Amino acid sequence: MSVSTLFDKIPxxxxxxxxxxxxxxxxxxxxxxxxxxxxxxxxxxxxxxxRRGIIMPNxxxxxxxxxxxLAYRGRxxxxxxxxxDFAPLMTCxxxxxxxxxxxxxxxxxxxxxxxKLYPAGATTNAxxxxxDIAALAPVLERMEKIGMPxxxxxxxxxxxxxxxxxxxxxxxxxxxxxxxxxxxxxxVVEHVTTAETVALVRAHAGRAAGTITPHxxxxxxxxxxxGGLRPHLYCLPVAKRERHRLALREAATSGDGNFFIGTxxxxxxxxxxxxxxxxxxxxGGATALQTYVQVFDEEGALSRxxxxxxxxxxxxxxxxxxxxxxxxxxxxxRVSPVVAVGEEDVVVFRGGEDLPWSxxxxxx
Ligand code: DOR
Ligand code: ZN
Numbered sequence: 602m603s604v605s606t607l608f609d610k611i612p613x614x615x616x617x618x619x620x621x622x623x624x625x626x627x628x629x630x631x632x633x634x635x636x637x638x639x640x641x642x643x644x645x646x647x648x649x650x651x652r653r654g655i656i657m658p659n660x661x662x663x664x665x666x667x668x669x670x671l672a673y674r675g676r677x678x679x680x681x682x683x684x685x686d687f688a689p690l691m692t693c694x695x696x697x698x699x700x701x702x703x704x705x706x707x708x709x710x711x712x713x714x715x716x717k718l719y720p721a722g723a724t725t726n727a728x729x730x731x732x733d734i735a736a737l738a739p740v741l742e743r744m745e746k747i748g749m750p751x752x753x754x755x756x757x758x759x760x761x762x763x764x765x766x767x768x769x770x771x772x773x774x775x776x777x778x779x780x781x782x783x784x785x786x787x788x789v790v791e792h793v794t795t796a797e798t799v800a801l802v803r804a805h806a807g808r809a810a811g812t813i814t815p816h817x818x819x820x821x822x823x824x825x826x827x828g829g830l831r832p833h834l835y836c837l838p839v840a841k842r843e844r845h846r847l848a849l850r851e852a853a854t855s856g857d858g859n860f861f862i863g864t865x866x867x868x869x870x871x872x873x874x875x876x877x878x879x880x881x882x883x884x885g886g887a888t889a890l891q892t893y894v895q896v897f898d899e900e901g902a903l904s905r906x907x908x909x910x911x912x913x914x915x916x917x918x919x920x921x922x923x924x925x926x927x928x929x930x931x932x933x934x935r936v937s938p939v940v941a942v943g944e945e946d947v948v949v950f951r952g953g954e955d956l957p958w959s960x961x962x963x964x965x
Contacts, residue, residue, distance in 0.1 A: 607649055607887070608960055609935050620931035621961060622894065622903055626652040626923040627910035631752070631791055631812045631863030632886065633657045634677060634689075641680045642942045643868050646887040648687035650960065652923040655752070655863070658694035658717055659726035665694050667707045674712075686965060690714035692752065696729050697736070701743035708749045714918065715750040715789070716740075720758045720771070724837040725867070725881055727754070734775050741783050750787040750918060753779075755798070756838050765822065768795055768838045780805055787917070792817065792865045794838045796848035802859050803852075810917045812863025813853045815892035816883045816950055821846045832874045833948045836867060837881040853893075853909055854902035861914035864889045868940075868947045885950040887936050891958045892951060894929045898958070925965040934959030 632647055632654040634640050647654055656677065658664035664673055670691040677689040693699070693707060693716040707713040718737070719730030731737055744751055757770040780788065790802055793811040802811040816836065821843045825834045834840070852860050866889065867882030874880060885892070890910070897906040915922050938953035939946040 607645060607936075609937070621928050622906065622931075623926050623928045624907040625911040626925045626927050626963065627862060627890065628653040628655075628914055628923065629862055629864050629866075629886075629889070630655045630789070630914045630918075631657065631814075631865045633659070633865070633867040633882070635868060636660055636673070636676065638943050639868060639870075639947075640676065642940050643866070643884070643886055643947070644677065644680050644687070645682050645685075646940070647864075647866065648681055648685045649963075650890045650927070651687065652925070653688045653690055653920075655714060656689045656691055658692045659719065659724075661726055663694035663696075663726060663729050664691070665696055665699065665729070667703060667710070667712050670707065670712050692717045694719070694729065695731055695737065695740065695751075697732055699737070699740050701740050704740055704749065705743055705747055708744075708747055713749065714920075715752050716744065717752045717754070719754045720756065720775070722758045723754050723756045730754075734779060735782075738782065741779070741786055745783050745786040748787065748919065750789055752789045752791055754792075754837075755790055764839055765841060768841075769797060772798055772801055776801065780809065784808070789863075789917070791863060792838060793849065793852070793860075794841050795845045799848050799852045803857065806859050810859045810861065810913070811852070812865070812914075813849050813860055814863060814865045814883070815885045815889045815896075816840070816865075817846065817849050818853060818896045819846075819892060819951070832876075832879040833950065834883060835874075835879055835881055836865070836883045850896055850900055854897050854900040854905060856902070856905040856908060858908065858913045858916065860909060861917065862889070862893065862910055863914075870942060870945045871939075871948055872945060874948065883950050884940070884947050887940065887949045888951040888956060890927075890929065890960060891934065891936070891956045894958045895956065898931070925963060927963045928961035930959050930961045931957060932959050933957060
């Protein structure tokens with residue numbers, strides 16, 4: 602499938618110069634590709650935009666072994682559209698039983714790029730996650746020693762904690778102590794949603810970084826209730842107040858090397874979203890780059906977009922920068938409102954809307 606069949610450009614009424622931005626090919630440092638028919642349906646969107654992706658391991662069952670990661674990587678490679686060079690970077694789902702030796706072996710063999718720490722029960726398929734982060738010390742010490750990043754879903758799991766405070770409580774009670782205990786550990790604070798977490802990442806520059814999603818740059822918590830309940834805008838961590846959205850836009854566009862793309866694109870079938878109990882996750886994968894570049898444009902920061910999209914993450918992970926380029930065009934586009942998955946579908950974040958920027962060509 603080519604990019605032009607996935608993303609419709611709206612014809613311009615009058616010919617004229619189109620503003621374009623050509624950057625090094627970007628990476629997505631946080632992506633849920635799922636498996637089976639869903640993988641096949643959503644992968645082309647991610648692969649049309651990003652050269653590499655950090656693949657989240659919260660499958661059923663979760664990806665906890667080298668063997669499972671290799672098999673999953675094989676399924677992702679097989680699901681790529683013809684001629685596509687998207688490279689999946691696999692992660693290990695940490696549990697209370699994770700062995701430091703398996704972690705080290707997988708990292709040294711190039712199977713794992715990182716490990717993902719879900720506090721048990723924090724989100725979708727996180728029930729096998731870690732129940733006691735302090736007890737994970739032997740694993741984290743080994744990761745620190747070998748330079749392997751830990752990617753953290755930073756939300757408290759105590760059901761008594763208000764859902765809008767879960768990130769803040771986790772940062773105080775778990776993240777700061779972890780950063781104190783493991784001073785040399787590379788930590789990615791995933792999907793940052795608050796101004797205070799932005800400050801925490803900055804205070805630990807060099808060893809901590811933060812990913813920022815497209816949706817948290819666009820919506821605040823009120824958006825989820827705009828005119829009624831909007832299940833397709835519900836994700837975890839849930840969007841916060843407007844002041845936090847503004848802080849995220851400042852962090853992303855600041856030129857600060859600690860922040861980079863992590864779309865957290867998390868597709869769920871419509872039936873799982875429009876349900877009595879709606880699953881958490883926004884499918885932002887089909888409109889991610891268009892959304893990020895729009896934000897940088899609105900903030901007058903297009904000159905800093907390449908660093909956020911294609912340099913900061915690779916540098917933090919210690920990986921080479923990509924070679925090719927992608928061109929973005931300030932030309933309206935409309936992405937399909939839904940992506941079909943067999944007889945069912947997934948609702949696309951900002952699908953069907955007029956987006957001011959579209960994807961142009963990619964050069965490998
Ligand atoms: O909203 C979310 N959806 N947050 C997560 O952390 C997981 C994700 C998913 O896998 O659906
Ligand atoms: Zn995620």
